[in-house]
Amino acid sequence: MLGNKITIIGGSGGIGQVFAKLFKNHGFEITLVARNQEKLKKVAKSLDVLFQTDLKESVADADIVMVTIPIETTPNMIEYVAPYMKKDALIFDVTSLKEKVYQSLKKVQKTYPINSVSLHPMFGPGIQKFQNYVMIMLKVGGTKSYDRKMQSLKKLFESEGLIIRVVLDPSYHDKIMALVLGVPHMFNILFIDLLRNAQIPLSELTKFTGTTFLLQKVFAESIIQREVHMFGEIQMNNSEFHKILDSFHKLLTEYRNIIKNNHMNKFETIFSDGIEYSSKDSHFKRSYNYFYDFMKILKEKKYEEKPDL
C-alpha cells in the first residue's frame, strides 16, 4: 500500500538518519537528499543507502517523500517538490511546528493527485529504541487510497513500538507544543544562564549538590548542547509560545512580590494549586520515586565529584 521507495530530503541530518534506518528495516529502498554533497555521500555510505543530488529527480520515482529540513524552509520545499511527485505518492514532514507546513501540505494535496500527512516525532536523533515514544500524526488528505495509506503508515510505526497520537488541528498541535517543548526548553536554557550570571563555575556548584540541582543540571546541559537553530525556531515561530512568555512575565512579577514581601500564605497557595492541578496526572503519585530512580543512575555513575576531604 505504501510502496517501497522513499526519498528523504534532509536525509543526512539527525532525524533523517533515524527514519532512514527505520524504513530500511522495513524493506524500503532509501534515497537521501541534502545540499552538502560530502556529508550526504558519507551518511549514505554509512547507512548503505542511495543518495541523489537533483531534487526533482529524487522525488519523481518515490512512493514516499519525507521532508526533514529546518522548520522555516519546509513549506517552500513541499511546494517545490510536489509537482514532480508521481500520482498517488505520499509526502510528509516532521517539523516541530505545524501551522505553516499544514497550509502547504493542504495546498499541494488539493493541487496534485498526491497524499499529505504531517508527522511530529517527540524524540530526537539520540533515540535508540522507539518503544513507547510518541509520534504525532496530523492528517491532511489525499487520493482515494488515503485512509488505507494512513492505516499502513500508522501500523508500520506502531510495529516499532511507537505510540501514534492523531490530531486534527495544526493550531491545537502548536498550542500543545508551546507548553511541552517551548516551556521546558526555556526553563532549562534560563537555568544555565542564571547560574552563569552568578559567576561561580558549574563544577564548583556541582561539588555541593545533593539531588534536585544535579538532576536539573543534567536536563539543562542536555538541552544546551543540542540543535540551537531548531530550539530557537520552536520558540520564535510559535505565536502560542509568545502568549506563554507574556503570562510567564506576569507570573514572575507576582512571584517576586511574594518572595520579597514574605507572603508565606500566597507561597503556600502556589503549592496547593500546583498539587491540585498535577494530582490528576498519572505520574503524580510515583513522581518522587521516579526522581530517586533517575538519581540512582547519576549516583551509580559517580557523576558527582568526590567531596574534598
Ligand SMILES: NC(=O)c1ccc[n+]([C@@H]2O[C@H](COP(=O)([O-])OP(=O)(O)OC[C@H]3O[C@@H](n4cnc5c(N)ncnc54)[C@H](OP(=O)(O)O)[C@@H]3O)[C@@H](O)[C@H]2O)c1
Ligand atoms: N532534532 C530533533 O530533536 C527533532 C525532533 C522532532 C522533529 N524535528 C524536526 O526535524 C527536522 C530536521 O531536524 P534535524 O534535527 O534532523 O536537523 P539537522 O540535523 O540540522 O538536519 C537537517 C537536514 O536538512 C538538510 N537541509 C537543510 N536545508 C536544506 C535544503 N534547503 N534542501 C535540502 N536539504 C536541506 C541538511 O543538510 P544540508 O545542510 O547539507 O543541506 C540536513 O541533512 C526539523 O524540521 C525539526 O523541526 C527535529
